[in-house]
Amino acid sequence: MDDTICAPATPPVHSPIAIIRISGPDSLRVTSSIFRLQGHTREFIPRYAYYGSIHDNNEEIDDCIVIYYKRPQSYTGEDMVEIFCHGNPIIVNKIMNCIIALNVRIAEPGEFTRRAFLHGKMDLTEAEAINHIIAARSEWEIATAIQQKHGSLKNAINDIKHNIIELKADIECAIDFVDDDIEIISFENAHQRMLAIIDKLQEILNRCRIGQHLSHGIDIAIVGKPNAGKSSFLNCMLNHERAIVSDTPGTTRDVIKESVSIKGMQCNLLDTAGIHEYADGIELLGVQRSYKLIDEVSLIIFIIDAVTGLTSDDEHIMKLMSNKPFIPVINKTDIATQESIAIIQDAIGQKGIVFSAKTGYGVPALEDAVYQFIRSQYVEYKNSFIADIRMIQLLEQSLEYAREALHHIAISSPHEIIASALQNVIDTIGAVTGEISVDDVLNSIFSRFCIGK
Ligand SMILES: Nc1nc2c(ncn2[C@@H]2O[C@H](COP(=O)(O)OP(=O)(O)OP(=O)(O)O)[C@@H](O)[C@H]2O)c(=O)[nH]1
Ligand SMILES: [Mg+2]
Numbered sequence: 001m002d003d004t005i006c007a008p009a010t011p012p013v014h015s016p017i018a019i020i021r022i023s024g025p026d027s028l029r030v031t032s033s034i035f036r037l038q039g040h041t042r043e044f045i046p047r048y049a050y051y052g053s054i055h056d057n058n059e060e061i062d063d064c065i066v067i068y069y070k071r072p073q074s075y076t077g078e079d080m081v082e083i084f085c086h087g088n089p090i091i092v093n094k095i096m097n098c099i100i101a102l103n104v105r106i107a108e109p110g111e112f113t114r115r116a117f118l119h120g121k122m123d124l125t126e127a128e129a130i131n132h133i134i135a136a137r138s139e140w141e142i143a144t145a146i147q148q149k150h151g152s153l154k155n156a157i158n159d160i161k162h163n164i165i166e167l168k169a170d171i172e173c174a175i176d177f178v179d180d181d182i183e184i185i186s187f188e189n190a191h192q193r194m195l196a197i198i199d200k201l202q203e204i205l206n207r208c209r210i211g212q213h214l215s216h217g218i219d220i221a222i223v224g225k226p227n228a229g230k231s232s233f234l235n236c237m238l239n240h241e242r243a244i245v246s247d248t249p250g251t252t253r254d255v256i257k258e259s260v261s262i263k264g265m266q267c268n269l270l271d272t273a274g275i276h277e278y279a280d281g282i283e284l285l286g287v288q289r290s291y292k293l294i295d296e297v298s299l300i301i302f303i304i305d306a307v308t309g310l311t312s313d314d315e316h317i318m319k320l321m322s323n324k325p326f327i328p329v330i331n332k333t334d335i336a337t338q339e340s341i342a343i344i345q346d347a348i349g350q351k352g353i354v355f356s357a358k359t360g361y362g363v364p365a366l367e368d369a370v371y372q373f374i375r376s377q378y379v380e381y382k383n384s385f386i387a388d389i390r391m392i393q394l395l396e397q398s399l400e401y402a403r404e405a406l407h408h409i410a411i412s413s414p415h416e417i418i419a420s421a422l423q424n425v426i427d428t429i430g431a432v433t434g435e436i437s438v439d440d441v442l443n444s445i446f447s448r449f450c451i452g453k
Contacts (some may be wrong), residue, residue: 004030005107005115006099009090009452015087020095021452023112024105025081030067034095035066035083044068054085054203056098062091076112077119101272110449114442117434124434124445125153125391131449132215132386139264141215145386151383154433160200161429164402167193168422175415177453187412194406201402201429205395208387212379216388217259217266220373221293223321224303226250226274229331232357233303234271235257237366243271250274253286255293263371270297277316291320298328299373301366306336310347318348325377327369328352334359390445391432398428 004024010017022030028044037052045048046068054061065084074080085091100106110131115129129148138144148154167190174184222230224251234256244258256271273286274292294300296329304314328348333341334356334452345352353369355362374381387395405421430436 004104006096006104007107007112007452008096009082010087010092012089012092013087013177014089017084018087018089018092019452020083020085020092020097020099021082021107021112022081023074023076023078023107023115024104025079026079026102026104030099030104031066031081031083032066033102034098035064046073052204053097054083054095055331056094061094061098062086064095072119072121075121076115077121078115088427099333107451108447109270109451110446110453113449113453114446117442122149122331125385125432126159127152128151128388128391128432129386130217130453133268134450134453136215137217138215138261138266140381141266141386142417143264144211144215144384148386153208154386155386156200156204157429160197160204161426162359163193163200164422164426164429167197168419168426171415171419171422175419187409190418191406194402194409197405197425198399198402201258201395201399204385205392205399207380207383207387208395209379211386211387212392213385214265214378214381214384215372218303219268219270220299220370221270221290222301222303223290223294223317223326224271224274224331225305225311225317226276228274228303228305229275229357230303231256231271233301233329233331233355233422236363237269238346238359250276250286250418252284253282255289263417264340265371265374267370269301275317275320276312279311289326294320294324297335298325298348298377299370300324302326302328304328304352306329306330306332306341306344310342325373327366327373329362329366331355331357333361392420394428394432398425398432401425401428426450 002025004022004026006020006022009019009021034053034054034056036055037050041348048067050066052066053063062085067082069079069080071079079285081093085095113127113130116122117124124148127405129145132145133142133149136145145260164266170185171190224230228246231243231245231252234294235241235245237260238258242258244251252271256269259266259268272290273283275287275290281285302317302321304310328350330341330344330352333354341354353362354363355366401424405418405425408421409420
């Protein structure tokens with residue numbers, strides 16, 4: 001970690017501005033040797049923007065702004081410099097070459113954030129959150145990741161850890177002062193406190209699972225009989241002609257998946273083959289995929305053709321969906337009669353959404369319905385955490401250890417055994433925030449970041 005690294009922090013495209021980052025002990029020396037300050041300024045005051053030009057020997061490469069961050073008040077916690085040049089990849093390459101020639105190494109993906117973690121600027125939950133802020137595909141995920149960057153998950157975990165450490169200390173007291181006349185913790189008291197700890201752990205785990213689910217996006221299948229307008233519905237929601245639409249029933253054979261943001265939440269819409277009860281041949285293969293999706297997805301959008309009205313195929317589909325949440329969408333209402341719409345509404349016993357994939361009528365009502373579903377399913381979604389598999393597995397393991405500790409308390413095991421069970425919980429939960437971190441773990445976490453972050 002004593003070497004100095006550099007990387008472009010912006011993508012290699014033509015743009016008004018590009019940023020190059022340098023971090024490490026040589027940052028200032030390197031910058032001073034390639035950057036000529038304008039005017040009479042001689043040295044860099046930290047956090048001030050300086051205008052000047054970058055030179056390769058006597059060749060001027062570009063006009064730039066340079067900011068120096070003195071350690072530890074920088075992103076990585078080391079001395080850092082950011083160079084803002086014009087956003088042309090040729091310029092960026094030339095500047096990078098000048099810097100590298102001065103014994104600076106190109107950073108690996110995520111190396112700036114890794115250094116920030118190693119210098120104690122953030123824990124792993126916050127570091128992971130940064131990656132999510134960059135990669136998020138919905139407003140919800142960005143907002144949640146920002147909260148986490150500000151310590152929401154870290155604080156929740158530290159809270160629990162504090163409770164476990166206190167409990168362990170009380171139990172160790174019972175070991176140390178076993179012969180003294182000092183009041184020691186009762187098994188009832190320990191049992192109650194352990195139950196509360198397990199509750200909190202379970203809650204964090206649930207919130208992480210919700211977050212994981214939502215950041216992957218909610219899978220929503222668009223289901224209906226052939227020709228009902230499923231592909232037209234998908235295109236309407238995407239606002240472009242993604243799927244082939246035609247008046248020949250059986251147009252869609254394969255599942256087509258596209259993501260849209262509905263009220264800030266990522267939804268993965270899956271257009272399916274029209275379900276026909278007596279399908280055979282190739283049509284049957286497509287229909288079987290539709291059946292499978294009905295089982296797998298979180299929500300179904302059931303497209304009903306308002307012109308044909310409900311048919312035996314619709315009845316068949318409703319039977320298939322009987323245990324699943326679905327939103328009925330009465331499509332083609334631009335060409336259907338009021339009467340036929342009313343008959344469908346009566347028959348399905350709930351108000352279907354009056355829709356037209358052709359004109360876009362009903363999109364806001366549909367979005368409301370999807371959002372209501374997400375809110376009802378994931379009541380805690382605003383308080384969820386963005387967790388990856390590693391964190392979730394560690395939390396599951398902590399919960400298992402916590403239950404073991406509870407068991408030892410319940411059967412009044414020796415205090416030493418309870419204390420050691422509690423230490424297992426403390427160690428495992430500490431790994432979530434990165435208190436105990438092995439190089440391999442760090443490599444796998446930070447290699448998923450982009451270069452320059
Ligand atoms: N007027 C009108 N026509 C529509 C509407 N939605 C779909 N259509 C027409 O209905 C026909 C079938 O539309 P598709 O979107 O291909 O239907 P589908 O359900 O995907 O059909 P399959 O893939 O064959 O199962 C096409 O001719 C569309 O133009 C609508 O809201 N209004
Ligand atoms: Mg289709």
